[in-house]
Amino acid sequence: MLLVMDIGNTNIVAGVYDGKKLLSHWRLASDRDKSADEFAMIILNLFQYKGLSPKDIDAIAISSVVPPMMNAIEEMCHKYFNVKPLIVGPGIKTGMNIRYENPKEVGADRIVNAVAAYEIYGGPIIVVDFGTATTFCAISDKGEYLGGCIAPGIAISTEALYQRAAKLPKVELVKPPQVICKNTVNSIQAGIIYGYVGQVDYIVxxxxxxxxxxxxxxxxxxxxxxxxxxxSETIQETNPLLTLEGLRIIYERNL
Structure with missing residues (x-):
């Protein structure tokens, strides 16, 4: 079986594949201070709940945009799974031509998403990833990664508004029914959510x-x-497992 992990600034998304079948997946909080043993205890408890064993895992594929966490994650892979992980980065076969001025600058998560999107849906295709940052990536009909743009994520914007505006409260990200709002909480929610919809549609x-x-x-x-x-008027489909699929595809291409 294959364990895949996408390590982001806010969350770690992990999943287990048996061949092409995703058996289970989880979303964990990213914590740069956790040790290899602490990460292992979380993962192994999730495994136990799903009836999985670390002995079932014979391969691991990882994408990461948080270098400080990688020592602990790699140590966990060796110590608890006895596996050397495949880490998406320079020298790894992706099957995709990266037409970026400096391909090393492209985040591993963006490449993984692009590979999965082209494999599943074909091209040309635009991938919008709502993470800590909101990223927009364009892939040509020939499967070339053309580039894109990066905007502050929804959670970042919400937190910044709360921290920098003294009288504005911290709000839950819930969609209000209108934009002409009658209270401050709904006004902030409408501005953030519907404002992001406008941003996404314009950029797309x-x-x-x-x-x-x-x-x-x-x-x-x-x-x-x-x-x-x-x-959104431009988003045609959501695929919350796109990154996990991309990691599986890249692992198979590197066998």
Whole structure:
């Protein structure tokens, strides 16, 4: 079986595959201070709940945008699974031509998403990932990674508003029914959520124009993708497991 892990600034998303079948998946909080043993106890408890054993795992594939966590994660892989993980980065076969000025600058999560999106849906395609940052990536009809843009994530914007505006409260990310709101909490929620919908739709339309392909598919992924996709005019489908699928595909290409 294959254990896949996508390590982000806010969450770690992990899953276990038996061949192409995803048996189970989890979302954990990222913690740069946790040791290899602490990470292992969390993972092994989740395994036990699902009737899995570390002995079932014969391969591990990882993408990460948090270098300080990698020593602990790699140690966990060796110590508790007796496996050397495949880590997405320079020298790893992705099957995708990265047309970026410096390919090493592209986050591993963006490449993994792009590989999965092209494999599953074909191209041209635009992937919007709602994570700590909101990333937009364009993939050509030939399967080339063309680039994209990065915006502050929804949670970052919410936290910044709370910290920098003395009289504004911290709010839950819930979608209010209108934008002409009658209280401060709903006003903030509407501004953040519907404001992000507008941002996403504008950037996607501009990317389609630059691609010269109005027919480009638009796929969303990430923890808050569903909330924005419900209101977006450009997002066609959400796939919360896109990154895990990409890790499985890249692992298979490197066998």
């Amino acid at each position: 339309r501009r990317m389609k124009k630059e691609l010269g392909r109005e027919d480009a598919k638009v796929i969303a992924t990430g923890g808050l993708a569903h909330m924005i996709a419900e209101e």
